[in-house]
Amino acid sequence: MRIEIPKECDQCMKCVDCCIITQMDGYSIASELNELSGDGAWNCANCWRCIEVCPRAVDIFGFMIQRRKDEEIPELIRRGIDGIFRKGFWFGDSQFNEVRGLFGLPAVRFLGREKVALLMADEGEGS
Amino acid sequence: MERMILYPGCLVLSRFHEYELASRQILSKLGIEALDMEEFCCCGSSLVSGVRDDWINLPAYSLARAERLGMDIITLCGSCTNVFLRANFYLEKDPSLLERANSRLERLDLGYAGTTTVRHIVEILVDRVDEIRESVVSPLNFNVALSHPCQIMRPSEILPEQDTLSFQAMRGIVSALGAEVVDYPAETDCCGSTILLFDRAMALKVGKRKLESAIEGGAEMISVCCGNCLLLLDRYQSQMELKNGGRRMPLISLPQLIGLALGFPQDEMGVFRH
Ligand code: SF4
Ligand code: SF4
Numbered sequence: 001m002r003i004e005i006p007k008e009c010d011q012c013m014k015c016v017d018c019c020i021i022t023q024m025d026g027y028s029i030a031s032e033l034n035e036l037s038g039d040g041a042w043n044c045a046n047c048w049r050c051i052e053v054c055p056r057a058v059d060i061f062g063f064m065i066q067r068r069k070d071e072e073i074p075e076l077i078r079r080g081i082d083g084i085f086r087k088g089f090w091f092g093d094s095q096f097n098e099v100r101g102l103f104g105l106p107a108v109r110f111l112g113r114e115k116v117a118l119l120m121a122d123e124g125e126g127s
Numbered sequence: 128m129e130r131m132i133l134y135p136g137c138l139v140l141s142r143f144h145e146y147e148l149a150s151r152q153i154l155s156k157l158g159i160e161a162l163d164m165e166e167f168c169c170c171g172s173s174l175v176s177g178v179r180d181d182w183i184n185l186p187a188y189s190l191a192r193a194e195r196l197g198m199d200i201i202t203l204c205g206s207c208t209n210v211f212l213r214a215n216f217y218l219e220k221d222p223s224l225l226e227r228a229n230s231r232l233e234r235l236d237l238g239y240a241g242t243t244t245v246r247h248i249v250e251i252l253v254d255r256v257d258e259i260r261e262s263v264v265s266p267l268n269f270n271v272a273l274s275h276p277c278q279i280m281r282p283s284e285i286l287p288e289q290d291t292l293s294f295q296a297m298r299g300i301v302s303a304l305g306a307e308v309v310d311y312p313a314e315t316d317c318c319g320s321t322i323l324l325f326d327r328a329m330a331l332k333v334g335k336r337k338l339e340s341a342i343e344g345g346a347e348m349i350s351v352c353c354g355n356c357l358l359l360l361d362r363y364q365s366q367m368e369l370k371n372g373g374r375r376m377p378l379i380s381l382p383q384l385i386g387l388a389l390g391f392p393q394d395e396m397g398v399f400r401h
């Protein structure tokens with residue numbers, strides 16, 4: 001599959017140079033913009049330093065969204081989405097409120113499965 | 128007393144009780160009553176970039192709840208802050224998006240006009256730095272390195288116009304407590320925590336580099352103000368094989384650090400649980 005580089009990008013490498021992932025010899029979305037790899041769509045800390053340094057105001061965020069749509073969603077994110085649809089909470093912790101109680105913290109009530117379903121798009125529309 | 132909604136986010140609610148507790152105590156000391164979301168829902172921060180197109184309904188829900196009460200939202204995590212700011216930015220820019228979000232919110236008897244202000248706790252604290260300085264009873268006499276909640280400051284396009292936040296905010300607060308703020312090369316780097324969702328080994332490498340940079344800079348501890356920084360730099364630290372003579376680098380959240388300087392009992396600040 002060919003990755004289409006936004007036309008504003010002149011592959012100046014500034015985003016690659018500032019990225020914590022490429023600095024550690026990994027590939028990120030900045031690597032993809034500069035055609036160094038086709039493997040960087042998910043590897044990102046969402047620090048948006050690349051967006052701040054880009055001299056040509058390339059829509060790096062939009063590019064990332066497009067690229068990710070071509071790839072599988074990572075397992076841990078899938079699990080988080082399940083949690084959100086289960087009750088509106090990223091984790092599946094058991095005894096969550098009991099543990100909070102031990103710290104003297106108030107119990108949390110979650111939005112709940114039915115209301116989350118009302119809030120989000122219907123099956124098939126969301127992603 | 129000023130009233131605001133405290134939105135700790137999934138990560139802090141479930142993993143960083145000491146940080147949440149100290150935040151509540153410091154806010155109360157500063158005259159802010161922190162109310163809880165009646166029915167909490169995840170902000171959806173990990174769904175924003177290419178996971179689900181309807182992500183915006185999640186932050187819109189919490190924003191609408193706060194708007195109904197006429198209160199600001201206080202966040203404790205960089206990721207939640209970023210997604211709320213982003214949601215407000217898009218909803219203001221694109222009326223059709225707001226309309227679509229409202230068609231969903233209506234099903235829960237809610238609506239959003241776009242007026243809720245979201246402020247990360249650092250912003251609340253830096254606005255009250257003089258009051259904090261005047262309340263210090265035990266000035267901190269150690270060297271503290273800072274890991275900033277970078278997602279509350281980038282990208283600048285989504286930040287509100289009169290945004291007062293910068294990498295100076297935490298520095299000002301920690302200096303007001305009497306501590307020496309250490310300079311180190313990786314200070315403004317992202318900690319790398321959200322990489323944990325895709326590539327744990329890479330996240331550990333990024334976190335290790337940041338911690339070792341702080342150690343070289345002479346830090347005796349690191350103060351953070353974000354659930355993600357705590358997650359990687361504290362909870363995953365033992366997997367990093369730090370070059371620090373076999374010692375751990377202690378991490379402490381900013382509200383806990385303030386609590387120490389303000390003379391709150393150490394067990395109330397959760398310091399020993401950390
Ligand atoms: S900094 Fe901007 S113009 Fe330069 S390579 Fe990156 S996206 Fe392209
Ligand atoms: S946002 Fe992602 S790609 Fe951009 S600099 Fe940060 S880690 Fe690298």
